[in-house]
Amino acid sequence: MPDDSSNFTFSLAKLLDKKTPLLDVLDIGAMIEGNPRWSTVFHAGNAQLTLVEPNEEEAERLQKAIGVDARWLNCFLGDGNSATLHMTHYPGCSSFFPPDPNIIDKFISIDTGSGSNFHVTETQSVETTRLDDVSPSIAADFIKIDVQGSELKILENGIETLSKVSVVEAEVEFIPVYRDQPLFGELQVFMRSQGFVLHKLIDVASRCFRPLYFDENVTSGMSQMLWADAIFIRDFTNLDLYTDEGLLKTAYIMHDLYSSFDFVYVLLNEFDKRQGTSFSGPYANELAKFSKLPKFMLNVKELN
Numbered sequence: 561m562p563d564d565s566s567n568f569t570f571s572l573a574k575l576l577d578k579k580t581p582l583l584d585v586l587d588i589g590a591m592i593e594g595n596p597r598w599s600t601v602f603h604a605g606n607a608q609l610t611l612v613e614p615n616e617e618e619a620e621r622l623q624k625a626i627g628v629d630a631r632w633l634n635c636f637l638g639d640g641n642s643a644t645l646h647m648t649h650y651p652g653c654s655s656f657f658p659p660d661p662n663i664i665d666k667f668i669s670i671d672t673g674s675g676s677n678f679h680v681t682e683t684q685s686v687e688t689t690r691l692d693d694v695s696p697s698i699a700a701d702f703i704k705i706d707v708q709g710s711e712l713k714i715l716e717n718g719i720e721t722l723s724k725v726s727v728v729e730a731e732v733e734f735i736p737v738y739r740d741q742p743l744f745g746e747l748q749v750f751m752r753s754q755g756f757v758l759h760k761l762i763d764v765a766s767r768c769f770r771p772l773y774f775d776e777n778v779t780s781g782m783s784q785m786l787w788a789d790a791i792f793i794r795d796f797t798n799l800d801l802y803t804d805e806g807l808l809k810t811a812y813i814m815h816d817l818y819s820s821f822d823f824v825y826v827l828l829n830e831f832d833k834r835q836g837t838s839f840s841g842p843y844a845n846e847l848a849k850f851s852k853l854p855k856f857m858l859n860v861k862e863l864n
Contacts, residue, residue: 568854572815572824573604575843581809583607586700586721588637588691588714589707591618591652592625597704597729600816602626610698612637614686615651637707637714638688645686650677655708657738664737667767667786669778691718700724701809702817706731706789709741712750722754726810728792734785744790755801756792759820763861764788780862788861791818799830807831819856821847 573580583606585598590611601607609630613619619634636643643656653659659678665671672678691698691714703725705711711730715722722728728751732744748758765788766781768774774782793810794802802810811827814820829840847853 568819568850570846570850571600571604572812572843573606575839575846576808576812579808579837579839580606581701581805581812583701583809583812584610584699586610586612586698586703588612588703588705590622591615592622593652596622596626597817598702599626601812606812608699610700615654618651633694635694636686636688637691637717638710639713639717640688640690640693642685642687645684646680647682647684648677649675649679649681653677653708655710655738655741657709657741660736660739663735666769667784668770668773669767691715692720693717697721702727702729702813704729709733709738712742712747715747715754716750719754726794726806727813728756730790730792731787732790733787737786744788747790751792755795757795757797759791759793759814759823760818760857761788761790762818762857762859764858765861777862780860793823796823796826799826802827802830804831804834807834819854821853 583601585602585607587596587598587609590596590613598607598609602609610633611622611630612633612635613622614634614636616634619632623632636645638656645654645656646658647654648659659672659680661672664678670676670678672680698721700721703722705714705728707714711732730747732747733741734744736743751758765786766784767779767786768782769784793814794806807827807830811824814827815824825840825843828843832838832840
């Protein structure tokens with residue numbers, strides 16, 4: 561029996577076998593920062609990818625990392641109008657919203673000064689495309705979106721695409737790192753209007769207020785939450801709204817990507833009731849073989 565959660569390697573595909581669903585994955589803002597969230601299901605051959613990354617250098621890096629078996633969209637998503645892109649020293653901080661030094665410069669290890677990640681090196685006007693206007697249309701069971709404050713606008717202009725989605729991971733800010741950007745609460749209200757509920761927050765980012773810090777890793781923070789990845793799922797209070805396929809797709813995503821084992825059991829149990837299968841019992845038995853299961857929520861994201 562494993563001694564700790566780091567030895568946990570059980571994929572739900574092992575149990576589902578021929579019932580393992582093929583996932584359509586949409587990654588908006590797909591630059592590389594470690595292994596992509598969807599990498600395990602993709603490398604298992606159980607995911608079709610659509611990747612949106614207008615930064616050509618980042619797109620090339622990701623393409624080399626995962627190969628060419630994906631649909632690539634070199635465009636800016638938005639409301640279909642022109643927008644001003646604030647390009648920063650670190651490409652991952654570029655945004656349609658200008659970085660706010662009154663917020664950013666209050667914290668250790670991030671700032672807007674010359675040569676820093678949030679330093680704006682140039683601006684340019686770009687044309688945006690509505691998610692629902694992409695042709696051919698995008699199929700997505702799982703959306704991961706990280707676009708520095710534009711998450712809400714993109715999803716508001718992708719309601720038809722979103723209507724078929726099971727799980728959404730969106731980067732959210734709790735304070736306005738960028739001027740006039742929507743914050744977590746606004747995105748959550750919109751997602752509820754589309755039939756989603758907040759499931760968990762992961763990879764929470766924090767920094768200490770200047771000038772103090774109390775850890776060798778200055779990205780560990782102490783008290784103020786700055787941003788995180790918010791995981792939204794279809795409303796679990798009415799499983800009748802889940803199709804049979806939606807139950808299995810959501811279960812596969814939530815097990816392999818987010819370690820939400822208790823919720824996965826609920827989904828499998830509902831599928832068993834509908835289809836006369838027996839996945840939930842063996843699933844619980846498989847989990848019981850591990851002395852410690854990984855927990856993936858409210859973790860602080862630390863960069864070494």
